Amino acid sequence: MPDTTSSQLRATRRRGAVLEEAILRAAADELVENGYARLTMDRVAARARTNKNAIYRRWAGRLELAIAAYGQLTRQVVPDDTGSLRGDVLALLRGANEHWSSPLGGVLRDLMAAAGGAPALLGRLQDESADYAASLWLTVLGRAVARGEAPPEALHPRVATLPVVMLRNEFVTRGVPTAPDSVLVEIVDEVYLPLVRGRGTR
Structure with a gap:
């Protein structure tokens, strides 16, 4: 019997710009709802439905991620x-x-x-x-x-x-x-x- 969970993860796995956009959107939502003080990589990863490694490969820390996410918000x-x-x-x-x-x-x-x-x-x-x-x-x-x-x-x-x-x-x-x-x-x-x-x- 196939592993449904693994199959679903493979089907919905995002890479490149798509994943980056999802992370930025999640971080932006966290900033708006909870502010920078409560922003954590764990919360962003959970909201973006990814793992922290995917975030750290793109941004060195939460401040760098927050700055990028804030840029997304102002461009709206x-x-x-x-x-x-x-x-x-x-x-x-x-x-x-x-x-x-x-x-x-x-x-x-x-x-x-x-x-x-x-x-x-x-x-x-x-x-x-x-x-x-x-x-x-x-x-x-x-x-x-x-x-x-x-x-x-x-x-x-x-x-x-x-x-x-x-x-x-x-x-x-x-x-x-x-x-x-x-x-x-x-x-x-x-x-x-x-x-x-x-x-x-x-």
């Missing part, structure tokens, strides 16, 4: 298309503001604190967040250029991401979990839009 953001540059930028900025005070923002702060003693991992966390954030802001700015709201010269990563950089500065210098909406409006109306519109006049 899709920028709203409100029909105007001002509306799009405010929507993204408000989302970033809410994110910082959300449970996921708490995960980010925990990861940054944990990676503080590991410059390479801290750099990876910052790079993953920055690269995807830049793509979101460039998408919004690219729409504005296509609509004729902004000159092509405005399409530069440092220009595109200025609002969220200024928002982070609010968090750092003022030590607040969220910024008042009036601050977000001021960033957009008094700094960002004049900068973007003025790029084509040089």
Whole structure:
């Protein structure tokens, strides 16, 4: 009589990118539900229906895995298309503001604190967040250029991401979990839009 359990395991065994995606998804779910402090390789392995060896072959430890999983979570953001540059930028900025005070923002702060003693991992966390954030802001700015709201010269990563950089500065210098909406409006109306519109006049 055939071993049904072994047959089922062979039939459902995952490898390569499929298994890696399952592990990252499991780790991301653990982060959202339980936070970084309670994240363990055992819990991720159980949720992903694999073994710890499969995880350790890809990530050296839980911090490295958590950073990769957090990157997966942030890449799920899709920028709203409100029909105007001002509306799009405010929507993204408000989302970033809410994110910082959300449970996921708490995960980010925990990861940054944990990676503080590991410059390479801290750099990876910052790079993953920055690269995807830049793509979101460039998408919004690219729409504005296509609509004729902004000159092509405005399409530069440092220009595109200025609002969220200024928002982070609010968090750092003022030590607040969220910024008042009036601050977000001021960033957009008094700094960002004049900068973007003025790029084509040089």
